[in-house]
Amino acid sequence: MTHDLIDRLRLIRSPAIGPITFRQLIARFGDPAAALAAVPDLARRGGGRAPNLFNRSDAEREIERVDQLGARYLALGQGLYPRLLAEMEDAPPLLMAKGQLGLLERTAVAIVGARNASAAACRFARTLAHGLGQQGAVVVSGLARGIDSAAHDGALESGTIGVVAGGIDIVYPPENEARQKAVAEQGMILSEMPPGTEPRARHFPNRNRIIAGLSLGTVVVEAAPRSGSLITARLATEAGREVMAVPGSPLDPRAQGCNQLIRDGATLVQSAADVMEAIRPFEGKVESAPAAYQARVAQDSAQDYESALGSVEELLGPSPVPVDEIIRLSGAPSGVVQMALLELDLAGRLDRHAGGKVSLR
Amino acid sequence: MTHDLIDRLRLIRSPAIGPITFRQLIARFGDPAAALAAVPDLARRGGGRAPNLFNRSDAEREIERVDQLGARYLALGQGLYPRLLAEMEDAPPLLMAKGQLGLLERTAVAIVGARNASAAACRFARTLAHGLGQQGAVVVSGLARGIDSAAHDGALESGTIGVVAGGIDIVYPPENEARQKAVAEQGMILSEMPPGTEPRARHFPNRNRIIAGLSLGTVVVEAAPRSGSLITARLATEAGREVMAVPGSPLDPRAQGCNQLIRDGATLVQSAADVMEAIRPFEGKVESAPAAYQARVAQDSAQDYESALGSVEELLGPSPVPVDEIIRLSGAPSGVVQMALLELDLAGRLDRHAGGKVSLR
Numbered sequence: 001m002t003h004d005l006i007d008r009l010r011l012i013r014s015p016a017i018g019p020i021t022f023r024q025l026i027a028r029f030g031d032p033a034a035a036l037a038a039v040p041d042l043a044r045r046g047g048g049r050a051p052n053l054f055n056r057s058d059a060e061r062e063i064e065r066v067d068q069l070g071a072r073y074l075a076l077g078q079g080l081y082p083r084l085l086a087e088m089e090d091a092p093p094l095l096m097a098k099g100q101l102g103l104l105e106r107t108a109v110a111i112v113g114a115r116n117a118s119a120a121a122c123r124f125a126r127t128l129a130h131g132l133g134q135q136g137a138v139v140v141s142g143l144a145r146g147i148d149s150a151a152h153d154g155a156l157e158s159g160t161i162g163v164v165a166g167g168i169d170i171v172y173p174p175e176n177e178a179r180q181k182a183v184a185e186q187g188m189i190l191s192e193m194p195p196g197t198e199p200r201a202r203h204f205p206n207r208n209r210i211i212a213g214l215s216l217g218t219v220v221v222e223a224a225p226r227s228g229s230l231i232t233a234r235l236a237t238e239a240g241r242e243v244m245a246v247p248g249s250p251l252d253p254r255a256q257g258c259n260q261l262i263r264d265g266a267t268l269v270q271s272a273a274d275v276m277e278a279i280r281p282f283e284g285k286v287e288s289a290p291a292a293y294q295a296r297v298a299q300d301s302a303q304d305y306e307s308a309l310g311s312v313e314e315l316l317g318p319s320p321v322p323v324d325e326i327i328r329l330s331g332a333p334s335g336v337v338q339m340a341l342l343e344l345d346l347a348g349r350l351d352r353h354a355g356g357k358v359s360l361r
Numbered sequence: 362m363t364h365d366l367i368d369r370l371r372l373i374r375s376p377a378i379g380p381i382t383f384r385q386l387i388a389r390f391g392d393p394a395a396a397l398a399a400v401p402d403l404a405r406r407g408g409g410r411a412p413n414l415f416n417r418s419d420a421e422r423e424i425e426r427v428d429q430l431g432a433r434y435l436a437l438g439q440g441l442y443p444r445l446l447a448e449m450e451d452a453p454p455l456l457m458a459k460g461q462l463g464l465l466e467r468t469a470v471a472i473v474g475a476r477n478a479s480a481a482a483c484r485f486a487r488t489l490a491h492g493l494g495q496q497g498a499v500v501v502s503g504l505a506r507g508i509d510s511a512a513h514d515g516a517l518e519s520g521t522i523g524v525v526a527g528g529i530d531i532v533y534p535p536e537n538e539a540r541q542k543a544v545a546e547q548g549m550i551l552s553e554m555p556p557g558t559e560p561r562a563r564h565f566p567n568r569n570r571i572i573a574g575l576s577l578g579t580v581v582v583e584a585a586p587r588s589g590s591l592i593t594a595r596l597a598t599e600a601g602r603e604v605m606a607v608p609g610s611p612l613d614p615r616a617q618g619c620n621q622l623i624r625d626g627a628t629l630v631q632s633a634a635d636v637m638e639a640i641r642p643f644e645g646k647v648e649s650a651p652a653a654y655q656a657r658v659a660q661d662s663a664q665d666y667e668s669a670l671g672s673v674e675e676l677l678g679p680s681p682v683p684v685d686e687i688i689r690l691s692g693a694p695s696g697v698v699q700m701a702l703l704e705l706d707l708a709g710r711l712d713r714h715a716g717g718k719v720s721l722r
Contacts, residue, residue: 120612247608247620250631251481259608262629270611270620 006059007032008075012093013054013062013194016043016346019090023076024342039346045309046340048347065195071098071168080104085213088239089356092192092210096168099188103138103159107283109275110140110211110236112229113147113221114254121222121254122146124246126154128219131272133158140215142207143180143189145173147221147229152183160187161214165207166199167191190214208232217242217279219269223257230257233266242279244269312340313360316350320357367420368393369436373454374415374423374555377404377707380451384437385703400707406670407701409708426556432459432529441465446574449600450717453553453571457529460549464499464520468644470636471501471572471597473590474508474582475615482583482615483507485607487515489580492633494519501576503568504541504550506534508582508590513544521548522575526568527560528552551575569593578603578640580630584618591618594627603640605630673701674721677711681718 011032012022017039025035040050066073074081074095082104085091097104109132111125129139129151139155141148143162152160162183164172168191171177183189190210193203208228212218212235220243223229233243243266248255262268267278311330315321327337341358344350351359372393373383378400386396401411427434435442435456443465446452458465470493472486490500490512500516502509504523513521523544525533529552532538544550551571554564569589573579573596581604584590594604604627609616623629628639672691676682688698702719705711712720 120610124610124612246611247616247623247629249481249485249609249613249616250607251485252610255608255610256631259629259631262608262623263631263635268608268620268623268629270617270624274624 004032005063005073005075006056007036008094009059009062009073010036010054010056011039013059014039014051016051016348018352019093020352021342021345022093023089023091024338028339028342042343043346043348046343046345046347046349047313048344048349051346051348062194066096066168069098069169069195071096071189071195072101073097082108082214084108084216084241085210088209088213090209091213094192095210096191096195097188098168099184100159100186101188103161103188106138106159107136107279108138108140108161108215109279110215110218110232111147111151111221112141112208112211112218112223112232113151114223114227114229114257115144115146115148116254117146117150117222118252118254121246121248122150125150125221128221128246128272128275129154129160130158132275133160135272135276137276140211142204142211143172143176143183145176149176149179151221152179152187156182156186161190162187163190163207163210163214164199165191165193165203167193167195167197169195170198172199204228205231209235212236212241213239215241216282217244217275219244219246219275220258220261220266221246222248222254223261224254225257225260227257230261233261242267242282244275244278246270309340309343312337313344316344316358316360318359320351320353320359323356323358326358365393366424366434366436367417368397369455370420370423370434371415371417372397372400374420375400375412377412377709379713380454381713382703382706383454384450384452385699389700389703403704404707404709407704407706407708407710408674409705409710412707412709423555427457427529430459430530430556432457432550432556433462434458443469443575445469445577445602446571449570449574451570452574455553456571457552457556458549459529460545461520461547462549464522464549467499467520468497468640469499469501469522469576470640471576471579471593472508472512472582473502473569473572473579473584473593474512475584475588475590475618476506476508477615478507478511478583479613479615482607482609483511486511486582489582489607489633489636490515490521491519493636494521496633496637498637501572503565503572504533504537504544506537510537510540512582513540513548517543517547522551523548524551524568524571524575525560526552526554526564528554528556528558530556531559533560565589566592570596573597573600573602576602577643578605578636580605580607580636581619581622581627582607583609583615584622585615586618586621588618591622594622603628603643605636605639607631670701670704673698674705677705677719677721679720681712681714681720684717684719687719 029035029038043050076093125147133155138159140161141151171180208231212232218236220229220233236243245258245261245266269275315326315329327334349361351361390396404411437454486508494516499520501522502512532541569592573593579597581590581594597604606619606622606627630636676687676690688695710722712722
């Protein structure tokens with residue numbers, strides 16, 4: 001049980017510290033121990049009280065539990081942590097993984113879709129997943145009912161990764177028990193939540209960003225408008241990945257989401273060959289973004305940011321504003337603004353919103 | 362019965378003279394009478410015998426017959442001749458029209474698709490046609506079984522144009538007799554073939570170019586790969602018009618053609634509103650292309666082209682070559698090369714192929 005892992009866990013399990021704040025703390029202070037030590041002071045500078053930090057014995061207990069479950073931690077920026085996922089600004093600082101870890105080194109494609117999909121669409125998803133496996137790709141999905149389940153089934157022998165919204169030891173939905181067990185043995189299960197966490201509605205979009213982030217491309221098979229699958233597709237687009245959709249008749253309400261995705265620019269795919277052709281340009285484009293990101297932040301943060309805190313606070317209000325706009329309006333280097341936001345965040349005075357927006361609490 | 366019409370008819374009904382040759386003759390000689398008079402000499406210069414010209418009494422008989430049928434001629438570049446169709450290089454020099462000629466002044470959208478379409482797709486086509494009618498568009502189609510018939514039915518009250526492959530008095534397929542009569546009365550029927558012509562396989566692609574040419578955009582609803590509907594779509598693309606397709610499940614073989622079209626860049630449409638949105642950018646872009654084309658040819662042809670004939674002939678062989686390439690390789694002005702090709706054509710020594718290619722016979 002390394003001190004580094006304990007400190008990472010204490011940081012990310014602290015309620016005030018999300019993935020972005022975590023990353024900024026590491027970028028600023030170099031390692032988890034130094035970040036942990038700095039948090040109380042930062043929060044005070046941001047005008048708040050020292051946040052509650054996850055305590056050491058709870059962290060040790062979680063690590064033991066993960067070990068008992070036959071799972072292991074993957075830390076952002078270290079060892080086996082999935083390279084593509086690490087490119088996302090809000091990549092989970094720690095993941096728990098169980099199964100064939102070698103799958104993380106292969107090209108991954110996500111297949112997602114409706115839980116109440118038609119039998120034909122499920123059959124299509126299974127065939128597609130099988131075909132992608134034949135071509136050497138790992139199939140990523142969310143172990144939900146419908147399309148997700150079909151995708152895992154089709155790729156069970158060739159390689160599949162199930163990303164769950166709750167703890168790695170929690171089966172959801174219940175009828176997927178045998179499937180989740182099979183994926184954990186023949187494939188791999190990933191989670192960012194502590195063991196024992198029951199999945200709630202708010203966990204699913206977070207889970208979806210991991211699915212999108214792990215994969216060079218995301219294929220949507222049958223999805224209703226405003227469904228979780230479309231969130232995954234949007235997250236994939238935002239991460240610069242390929243978004244693909246399987247079309248359907250305009251008369252079929254379950255095809256509306258996919259057809260709209262295609263109208264919005266997603267690639268229409270009808271086969272595994274189509275998918276492989278679509279993701280090919282994305283292979284090799286992968287760079288180690290976190291390193292670049294850290295370098296940028298570290299460079300800026302060498303400057304004095306004392307004076308910026310006041311102006312950043314002035315620019316914020318109760319309406320969410322893009323961080324980029326705060327940076328532009330403040331005239332300060334981005335690292336300085338990020339530090340100021342970090343302090344406000346740790347002081348419990350900042351809310352972070354989708355699309356890189358922030359507001360004062 | 363005007364002499365101009367008789368002369369036009371004599372030219373275009375002569376076996377050696379197709380729409381492109383017709384247009385070049387008019388551009389070179391100014392009017393049909395002068396063109397008719399010049400043909401024998403041109404053919405001799407091209408190294409052939411004078412071609413058989415359609416004789417005057419046959420032309421007069423056809424004109425009488427068209428009149429008896431309650432139809433009328435529309436001459437390229439004159440009066441009611443459809444402006445968008447006139448933009449095509451191979452626009453029919455003469456059309457026969459029967460019905461509500463005012464329809465030619467409204468925005469037209471083509472709906473085409475499989476003859477053996479599913480009942481659901483036919484219902485969709487009918488609803489789409491009706492919706493387009495509500496938005497003020499005229500629906501153009503080919504009076505075939507399946508999608509074409511459904512499209513005409515949906516737009517019968519709001520305005521529809523049926524383009525037939527045979528003579529304007531020939532019903533095909535036979536079960537469409539009542540429908541064709543209704544379209545001729547409430548809408549309009551168009552044909553470029555002489556009355557009495559039974560439609561043959563080779564006539565259908567020619568008919569399809571009229572459908573594509575009349576319309577700002579073409580919507581394909583259910584089409585098999587390598588079907589006539591895809592030819593219409595290709596012709597629409599080549600004419601710079603919007604090509605739209607209605608998607609379907611990859612599991613449905615009848616959706617393959619449409620899905621492939623979308624992969625190739627066609628706009629996915631699910632409703633009349635989608636179609637109207639897609640064609641909007643094309644409205645107003647219409648220019649009187651034939652006038653521009655004629656001006657260009659006339660300017661060039663003022664030059665002496667005697668010397669070019671030999672070099673053009675040398676550049677030609679039994680394999681089809683693009684006219685543009687002949688122009689480039691010959692170094693002669695395009696009008697000069699076109700004249701040389703025209704002479705070879707009238708001499709019966711030239712074959713014209715799809716895509717603007719020519720070969721020596």
